[in-house]
Structure formats: C-alpha cells, structure tokens
Amino acid sequence: MNKIVLDSRKMQHPEPLEKATDILNNLKDGDYLYMINNKNPMPLFPIAEARGLVSVSVEEDNIWHIIISANRDIDLSSLVEKL
C-alpha cells in the first residue's frame, strides 16, 4: 500500500478539506490517504463515501489521524502510526 501523507495541522480552513478531496479524487487502488489534522474532518467522510472509499479516524492526544482507502479488505485502524 502506497501512503500519501497530508499533515494539515497548520493549514487554515478550507485548505485541509480541499487538499484532502483533491487527493481522494486521484487515489489509486493501492494508495491510501494518511491525514493528520487538529479536528476530525467530518465533511470529508461523506465525500470519501461518494467515491466508494472507506475511512477511519482515530484521536490521540488531541490530534486526529484519518486514513482513507479504496481497499475494503484491510483493517485501516492498524495503519495508524505514532507521531
């Protein structure tokens, strides 16, 4: 699996959502988006769903790890990494 990282913690709205959506629009089967954000980007999940992607978000120490992929067969939460 090819990881595409988006660390949007210092980005100002709406940059994180627009950049993440741009990545999702071009996500290939073997890719996954690994996004690190200050908030859980709630609007991103229906956008991922509309593209047939699966997503998971995990909070650790007030930082959100969001993983989105086209691969429905893997446990996305196992891809969460320690910062």
Place this chain on the structure above:
Amino acid sequence: MFQQNGLSLDQAPPIGVIFRLFFVASLFGVLSGIFILLYGVDIFDLSSIGAITIVHTLTLGVMASFMLGALFQMLPVIGGVVISAPVGWSWTIQILFVFGLISLLLAFNLPQFSYLFIYASILLGLSLLGAIVLMGNRLLLVAHHTSSSRGMLFALVAFGVTIFLAIYLSLSLAGVVDGIYYMQIKVAHYSFGLFGWITLLIFSISFQVIEMFYVTPPYPSLVGKYLPLTLFVILIFSIFMPFIGGIMMSILLISFSLLTLYRLSQKKRPLADATIWFWRLGLTSLIVSMLFAIAYKIFSLDWINSISSVAFVSFALSIIFAMFYKIVPFLTWFHLNAQGYYKAPMMHEVIHPKTAKKHFWIHSIVIISLLLSIWITPLIYLAGASTILSFGWVSYQVIYAHLLYVKTQKSGEKFDMSGMD
C-alpha cells in the same frame, strides 16, 4: 478515541434550505436600506417609528433569518443534531415569518390598523417559537454538550423569552391586553433579544469556529463552560438592577471580545482573509458599543446612545457576514463533492476572497456613514444607499452560488458508484 463515521449528507439539511433563508435575509437587508433613505436621521431617535421599523427589519428580517439559516446548517455539525423534514419545516417557518414580519412593519407604520399587531403576534409567534422548539428540543437530547451547543441552547431560550415578551407588547399595542407593564417588558424584550439571543449565539458559534477556521489556540475551558450561564444570569440581574447589571454586562462582553481579538492575533498562519477582518470589525464594534453604553448610563446624551446602537449593529452584521462568506462557499463545495461531483468548483470559485474583501469595504462605508450622519445629516443618504448595495451584494452571492450549484449538477461528472453494491 476511535470514530468510524462523520457527518453524513443525509444529516445535513438540503442546501436550498440555507440558501433560501440567507436570500430572504439579504432582501430584508435591502429593505432596511430603503427605510434608512425614507426615514433619514429620525432613526437615531430610538422611540420613533422609523427607528422601531428599522430595528425590527434588521434584528428579525436580517439577523434572525441569517442566524436560523446558520443554525440549520451548524446543528448537525456541532451537536450531531438531525432535524427531520428540514425542507417542510423551513418552508413553514419562513412563510409564517415573512408574512408575520411584514404585518409587524405595517402595524408600526399604520397605527389605525392595530389589528395587524395581532396578525404579527400569531404569525411570528408560530414561526419563531416553532423554530425554537424544533431546534431546542433536538439540542436538549445531545448526550455530550460542547461549549457551542450549550451556548446555543441558552441563546434559543433567550430568543423564546424575547418572542413571548414581544407578543405581550404587540397585544398591548393592539389593545388586547392593558399593557400596564409595557415599559418594563419592553426593556426586558430588547435586553433578551440583543444580549441573550444575538450576542450569546455569536459567542457560542465563536467557540467552535475561531479555533477551527483560523487555527488559533482554543479558548480557556472555563470560558466555554461558564460564559453562557454567566451572561444569562447577568442578563436577568440587569432587568431588575439596570445600572449595575448593564455595566456588568458591558464588562463581560468587552472582556470576551478582547479575548477573541487576542486569539485571532495568535493564529498560526499569517494569511488574513476578509472574514478575519469582518470578525475584527465586529468585535471592535462590540467593544465600542459597550463603552458608549456605559457612558450613556453616566451622561444620558442621545448622541452617545446613537453611537452605541450603530456600533452594536456593526457588531452583529460584521460577524454575520464573516460567517456568510465561510458557510456559502463551503456548503456549495461540500454538497457537490458529497454527491460525487469530482469537478465541483473549489470554495474560492464560489465566492472569491477578493469579492468578500470588496464587500468588507462597502460594509465599512455603511457603518462609517451611519456614525458620521449623527452629526452630518446628509450622510444618512450615503448610509442608506450603501446599505442597499451591501445587501444587494450578498443576495447576488447567494444567487451566484445557487446557479453554480445547479450548473455543476446538470453538467458535472460524477464518480461511477454502480459497481460498488
């Protein structure tokens, strides 16, 4: 903490609900500009028909419409609150509201038709109390309240009190009740409306959006936790002890404004879009309004009260515009993307930041010309004309966003989901 799902498109109200409320708000804004031209500087006499007409056009027609639209959009995001049948509810609320407000404005200006106050009471009462019950009921059910959702709940309660008191006042003017407590109720009515509803709702929204939109440090947790209740207690205290209570309220609002301005100065990105300038203008206006409100309590000079009133209008409208320029592009972008249109316009293509910046200057001209017309009376016509331009600008942005949305839906390419099931 582990979370699988976020906001679903089914939870968010249809985009037309919010656009329609915003569009009607902007039309009432244009009407308020026409009223400024018609009534001239009489509007600075707060007991005049002109002032009462403009105050209600702005607070109900403009501010309440924008705020109800913003609440329809924000409640699912902030509290996971889902309003079922939002289209039906919003149409019902809005039709009753528009006819109720027109009845009220006519009633103020045509005293020989005092029964219009009864129509206004029924229509606005049903509309606004219906909206409050609809939203407040759902908010009460939220399991884990945030500072924002808690504040919104207090603000809705204050709005409900404002409407109940307004019904008493209207029925007094219609001669249905004797109106023995008319003056006391009038003070409570505008205090709950201006501070409990408008100010508290804006503060509650700021808990959520200042940190999120502008990447600032969060508010101290004590502020978020206790500010809504503190404001509410001071509000009730000020009804019975207006001098001390009024000063306490002013100090509270000035303190929160200074804290928010400080937070905005701490944002991690140097980029400053127009919405930040609207926030800065709004919060600075609130500080000015409250300082002059304190001065008016001491000196009782009409021009001091006029400055305080205009500055308060500047506070509320500036922050409404700041939110408008965030909400409309976001909603257009979000709804199209969540429907799978991968060629949906970017947010800056819906409303360009430079368009918002131009509006900031038009809005600034409105406020400055209104303030100066307290002394240089012909400037009231500039204030009226620029108010029409300002809200005409807003209505055009809503129409443009709607047309762009429809155009993308008609011609845009979607992700093919046919093989996903």
